[in-house]
Amino acid sequence: MIKHGLIIIALTVLTQIGGIAWALALALRMIFGRLVLIFAILYLCLTVIAHYTAPLAGRxxxxxxxxxxxxxxxxxxxxxxxxxxxxxxxxxxxxxxxxxxxxxxxxxxxxxxxxxxxxxxxxxxxxxxxxxxxxxxxxxxxxxxxxxxxxxxxxxxxxxxxxxxxxxxxxxxxxxxxxxxxxxxxxxxxxxxxxxxxxxxxxxxxxxxxxxxxxxxxxxxxxxxxxxxxxxxxxxxxxxxxxxxxxxxxxxxxxxxxxx
Ligand SMILES: [Zn+2]
Missing domain, CATH: 3.30.1380 (Muramoyl-pentapeptide Carboxypeptidase; domain 2)
Structure with a gap:
């Protein structure tokens, strides 16, 4: 658990939304397995969503x-x-x-x-x-x-x-x-x-x-x-x-x- 906590912190510091993607992937791993693959897909989706929604936050x-x-x-x-x-x-x-x-x-x-x-x-x-x-x-x-x-x-x-x-x-x-x-x-x-x-x-x-x-x-x-x-x-x-x-x-x- 400590390992995943550190990964979430590191990804958040590096990419802001990466930590959320890892936390979601951890939850979905129970259903689908393949943690890293799920993370990669979620991270890509969140990155695309950020691109289109950031203007709502003024960026x-x-x-x-x-x-x-x-x-x-x-x-x-x-x-x-x-x-x-x-x-x-x-x-x-x-x-x-x-x-x-x-x-x-x-x-x-x-x-x-x-x-x-x-x-x-x-x-x-x-x-x-x-x-x-x-x-x-x-x-x-x-x-x-x-x-x-x-x-x-x-x-x-x-x-x-x-x-x-x-x-x-x-x-x-x-x-x-x-x-x-x-x-x-x-x-x-x-x-x-x-x-x-x-x-x-x-x-x-x-x-x-x-x-x-x-x-x-x-x-x-x-x-x-x-x-x-x-x-x-x-x-x-x-x-x-x-x-x-x-x-x-x-x-x-x-x-x-x-x-x-
Ligand atoms: Zn500078």
């Missing part, structure tokens, strides 16, 4: 696959499989406009999203994020070039877009260099050898950040990005913020949020 799903230049899509369909691709309609309009802008300035560019929010319940945090609990927060992937300097269409250094960090250059601001306290500022050193060694597409990434900074929405509009990237990309603007030394690094992706 919409971001596309799981490429949907053309005028719409942002998630970088990896895994985000949809885990129900982590829900945002407010206002956030979707905003980042779709960014996507269209990027295609206009750099034809053929695709803009990709990472973790958004779960489909339901304001205040239900999506770990490991400290926010991402209302559809008003969204992480976006940076843009990259391959080793040959060619833009990599809709791809990032890591398959899920996180943890391919840009390192500060000599002289760049490094406000957390002396930070030794407990923090979520993970460096993921062990992972680095397995990630693509692609240079940041500075022109596209700077253009996207500039557009976001110049087109604020709603209230409390902010973009988290590391200070060394703001310097390196020659950016400025009140919306570009440093998240502090206790939260996750933002030089592998950017975090966008506002209250609609």
């Amino acid at each position: 919409v799903a971001l596309p799981c696959l490429d949907a053309g230049p005028a719409q942002i899509a998630v970088l990896n369909p895994l985000y949809c499989a885990l129900n982590r691709n829900y945002v407010s309609p206002e956030m979707k309009s905003h980042v779709d406009a960014l996507s269209a802008h990027m295609h206009e300035v750099f034809p053929g560019t695709r803009t990709r999203a990472l973790d958004a929010s779960f489909p339901f319940l304001d205040g239900f945090a999506m770990l490991p994020h400290l926010s991402h609990d209302s559809g008003d927060q969204l992480d976006l992937a940076f843009y990259y070039t391959g080793e040959d300097g060619e833009y990599q269409l809709g791809k990032a250094k890591s398959p899920i877009g996180y943890w391919g960090f840009e390192q500060p250059r000599p002289g760049d601001p490094q406000p957390c260099a002396a930070n030794t306290g407990i923090s979520m500022r993970w460096d993921m050193d062990a992972l680095q050898p397995y990630l693509r060694d692609w240079p940041l597409d500075e022109a596209r990434t700077a253009e996207a950040l500039r557009w976001l900074a110049n087109n604020p929405q709603g209230s409390d509009y902010k973009i988290f990005v590391e200070p060394h990237l703001v310097t390196r990309l020659g950016l400025s603007g009140d919306a570009l913020r440093f998240q502090g030394c206790r939260a996750a690094r933002h030089d592998d992706h950017l975090h966008l949020e506002f209250a609609p």
Whole structure:
């Protein structure tokens, strides 16, 4: 029983509705047997139902696959499989406009999203994020070039877009260099050898950040990005913020949020 309790907690933390699917599957196992198969079917059904009912809770799903230049899509369909691709309609309009802008300035560019929010319940945090609990927060992937300097269409250094960090250059601001306290500022050193060694597409990434900074929405509009990237990309603007030394690094992706 403890094992199933832990599975339900883990699935709820990871996917929100997965825990419900496991609990229902446990009940139905008495009749049908085959726990994992029943779970898979229930999880799929609940995921589809969530897609169509989330708008009643004020959230919409971001596309799981490429949907053309005028719409942002998630970088990896895994985000949809885990129900982590829900945002407010206002956030979707905003980042779709960014996507269209990027295609206009750099034809053929695709803009990709990472973790958004779960489909339901304001205040239900999506770990490991400290926010991402209302559809008003969204992480976006940076843009990259391959080793040959060619833009990599809709791809990032890591398959899920996180943890391919840009390192500060000599002289760049490094406000957390002396930070030794407990923090979520993970460096993921062990992972680095397995990630693509692609240079940041500075022109596209700077253009996207500039557009976001110049087109604020709603209230409390902010973009988290590391200070060394703001310097390196020659950016400025009140919306570009440093998240502090206790939260996750933002030089592998950017975090966008506002209250609609
Ligand atoms: Zn975020």
